[in-house]
Amino acid sequence: MTLPRVCVIGAGSSGITVIKSLKENGIPFDCYEKGSDVGGNWRYKNDNGLSNIYKSLHINTHRDRMEYRDYPMPTDYADYPNHEPIQKYFGNFVDHFGLRKHIQFKNGVKKAERTPEGIWKITPEKGPVKYYDVLVVANGHHWSEKWPDPAFPGKFTGETIHSHSYVDPKTPVNCEGKNVVILGMGNSAMDISVELSRPGVSKKVFLSSRRGAYVIPNYLFGKPLDKLTANIPPWVPFWIQQTLGNLLIRYGVGKMEDFGLPKPDHKFGSAHPTVSQDLLVRLGRGDIKHKAVIKELKGKKIQFADGSEENADVLIYCTGYAIKFPFFDENFLSAPNNYIPLFFKMIKPEINNLMFVGLMQPLGAIMPLAEMQGKWIAQYLSGNYKLPSEKEMNKWIKNDETAMRKRYVSSARHTIQVDFDSFLYQMKKEMKSGKKRADAENHVYPIPARAEDFEKSISKANTKETSKPKKSSARARA
Numbered sequence: 147m148t149l150p151r152v153c154v155i156g157a158g159s160s161g162i163t164v165i166k167s168l169k170e171n172g173i174p175f176d177c178y179e180k181g182s183d184v185g186g187n188w189r190y191k192n193d194n195g196l197s198n199i200y201k202s203l204h205i206n207t208h209r210d211r212m213e214y215r216d217y218p219m220p221t222d223y224a225d226y227p228n229h230e231p232i233q234k235y236f237g238n239f240v241d242h243f244g245l246r247k248h249i250q251f252k253n254g255v256k257k258a259e260r261t262p263e264g265i266w267k268i269t270p271e272k273g274p275v276k277y278y279d280v281l282v283v284a285n286g287h288h289w290s291e292k293w294p295d296p297a298f299p300g301k302f303t304g305e306t307i308h309s310h311s312y313v314d315p316k317t318p319v320n321c322e323g324k325n326v327v328i329l330g331m332g333n334s335a336m337d338i339s340v341e342l343s344r345p346g347v348s349k350k351v352f353l354s355s356r357r358g359a360y361v362i363p364n365y366l367f368g369k370p371l372d373k374l375t376a377n378i379p380p381w382v383p384f385w386i387q388q389t390l391g392n393l394l395i396r397y398g399v400g401k402m403e404d405f406g407l408p409k410p411d412h413k414f415g416s417a418h419p420t421v422s423q424d425l426l427v428r429l430g431r432g433d434i435k436h437k438a439v440i441k442e443l444k445g446k447k448i449q450f451a452d453g454s455e456e457n458a459d460v461l462i463y464c465t466g467y468a469i470k471f472p473f474f475d476e477n478f479l480s481a482p483n484n485y486i487p488l489f490f491k492m493i494k495p496e497i498n499n500l501m502f503v504g505l506m507q508p509l510g511a512i513m514p515l516a517e518m519q520g521k522w523i524a525q526y527l528s529g530n531y532k533l534p535s536e537k538e539m540n541k542w543i544k545n546d547e548t549a550m551r552k553r554y555v556s557s558a559r560h561t562i563q564v565d566f567d568s569f570l571y572q573m574k575k576e577m578k579s580g581k582k583r584a585d586a587e588n589h590v591y592p593i594p595a596r597a598e599d600f601e602k603s604i605s606k607a608n609t610k611e612t613s614k615p616k617k618s619s620a621r622a623r624a
Contacts, residue, residue, distance in 0.1 A: 148595040149173045150279030150499075150527055153268050155258070155473065157249045158186020158197075159236060159513050160504030161284035163214055164520035166243050171524040176278075177245075178270055180254035184246075185236045187288050190229050194254070196289040201314045202341055204228045205511075206333055206421040208370045211566075212511035217242065225370050258473040264499060265597050277601040279593055280527060283471065284503045284516075287562070290470040293463060294329075300443035302461050309334040309464040315341060321348045321460055327448055329440060330464030331355040332559075336422040338462060343433040352456055353429075354448075356439040357555075358408035364423045366398045372510065380571035384553065388415040405429040406436050412555050418507060418563060466559055469505070484561045487543045490573060491562060492519055495539040499593050507559065510566025518573050526592060531580035533592065 152168055154161055157179035168175045181194030190199055204226050205212055213219040217239050223231055240246050250270070257269040258281060266278040291308040305319040309330070315321045326348050328339050335353065343351040362371060374394075378387060392414045403409045405426045410417075428434045438451035449455045469481035479486075479494075489495055491506045501523055504516040525531040533539065554560040 150593045150595045151597045152280040152282060153266060153278040154282045154284060155255050156186065156284035156286060157184045158284060158286050159188060160516035162236065162240055162245060163517040164282055164284060164503050164523060165245055165248060167520040167524035169245065171528050173524060173527050177249045178253055178255045179249050179251050182251050184240050185233045186286055188229055188232050188236065190233065198310050199229055200312050205232060207511040208372045211372050212513055214513055214517045226364055255473045265600050277597040279595055279597045280499045282501045282503060282523060287469045287505060288467050290468045292466045292468045294465060298440050298443050302443040303445045304459045304461060306461045309338060309462060312338055312462060315347045319460055323349050324459035325350045325457055326460045326462065327352045327354055327458045328462045328464060329354045331359040331420060332464055333420055335464035336420055336425045338464065339434050340422065340424045340428055343428050351434045352437045353434050354437045354440055354450060358402055358410035359417060359420045360395055360402065360410055360414050361420050361422055361425055362395060363399065364421060366394060380567040388413060391415055416553055417555050418559055419509065489539040489542055490576065491564065495536045498533065506562045506564045508564045508566045515570060518570060522573065522577055525577065530584055531577060532583035532587060533580065
């Protein structure tokens with residue numbers, strides 16, 4: 147039986163591992179990428195118009211935890227390399243597996259529509275409309291800027307940017323000799339605060355946040371922190387892992403309030419961690435001063451919730467991103483408040499030929515998880531995995547959401563949160579269960595290959611329509 151034809155949107159770190167699995171299993175596909183090369187958000191000065199990373203960016207997950215399991219990172223890479231070797235790694239991955247020729251560079255997807263027959267009609271930015279049996283979305287979720295809503299009262303007359311636009315201390319705004327307020331408590335806020343607080347880079351740096359956070363270092367007791375915790379079995383109950391984490395932070399780092407940060411209003415592990423080797427040192431030295439959340443903007447002054455005010459020249463919002471799919475009609479599918487219910491963050495139960503890859507915020511790196519999702523999709527499309535019933539998938543989604551709500555503080559950031567090791571473990575377990583279901587039904591292909599014939603019939607109908615002789619008008623006959 148002919149395998150279904152697949153459209154993959156995006157050739158970032160998630161998209162390229164999906165097309166590797168599709169190719170290995172002989173599944174026909176096209177991959178559309180807006181930029182001129184692979185790498186997505188990790189490609190510095192990406193010309194796709196969406197991705198942007200700052201010049202000093204380094205990974206905050208150890209390279210061994212970030213690498214694809216089928217293609218290890220070079221052993222001469224640093225523990226936490228910057229974006230340049232990471233981008234090179236993605237390029238080498240694509241070349242090693244012969245994937246580059248299968249990617250349509252500088253050609254994004256303008257529109258993706260599902261026909262009444264369940265076939266995907268894809269309108270690319272360049273070239274003709276094409277039809278596919280399956281759509282895989284890997285367009286990333288760190289590109290559409292999220293701003294405070296509602297906006298803070300008042301008006302700021304200095305320069306304002308979102309962290310997505312930040313490249314270096316002089317781009318796109320020059321912070322040299324200026325007072326800078328940075329709003330946020332995530333990894334971007336930490337990195338930018340540390341960089342701007344270096345001598346001679348800016349005048350003063352204020353870090354404003356709504357709540358406290360646990361700041362964990364890259365290294366603890368002389369070892370990469372995520373390597374220390376990597377050997378904890380994924381089946382160990384979370385409360386035990388949380389207790390161990392609390393002990394590590396308490397005795398290896400100290401209390402956050404001792405460094406001038408507010409005491410976190412949640413337990414360790416109940417919010418996405420913030421990783422920084424330097425922030426606490428900078429706070430301890432007074433190079434960075436923490437402030438409460440912004441209350442009002444007053445021209446060149448900013449008032450904070452504790453009533454204090456500071457003169458400011460630059461305001462940088464490190465307030466995260468909104469999940470968006472610009473190629474879908476919003477009435478068909480959207481993610482209001484970053485909420486999108488998916489089975490294993492991948493499949494919408496009522497649409498069995500639409501998959502999302504990398505749409506998660508893990509305690510760890512996305513790459514190995516996306517790699518496993520790619521393998522899962524390939525097994526599904528080749529008939530070696532069968533989905534549970536729609537009812538069972540919705541039950542899994544509900545249980546997962548309940549567990550996440552109990553564990554994490556309420557935030558748009560945590561709507562796609564997963565724990566790296568346990569999620570990987572659960573995916574492998576579900577793939578084995580799906581294999582048993584498929585075997586019991588003699589490998590029934592879940593999605594028939596109909597797009598190619600559908601496309602031919604559409605083309606044939608259009609040809610007939612255009613080839614019909616036109617009736618001459620009365621004036622022409624005369």
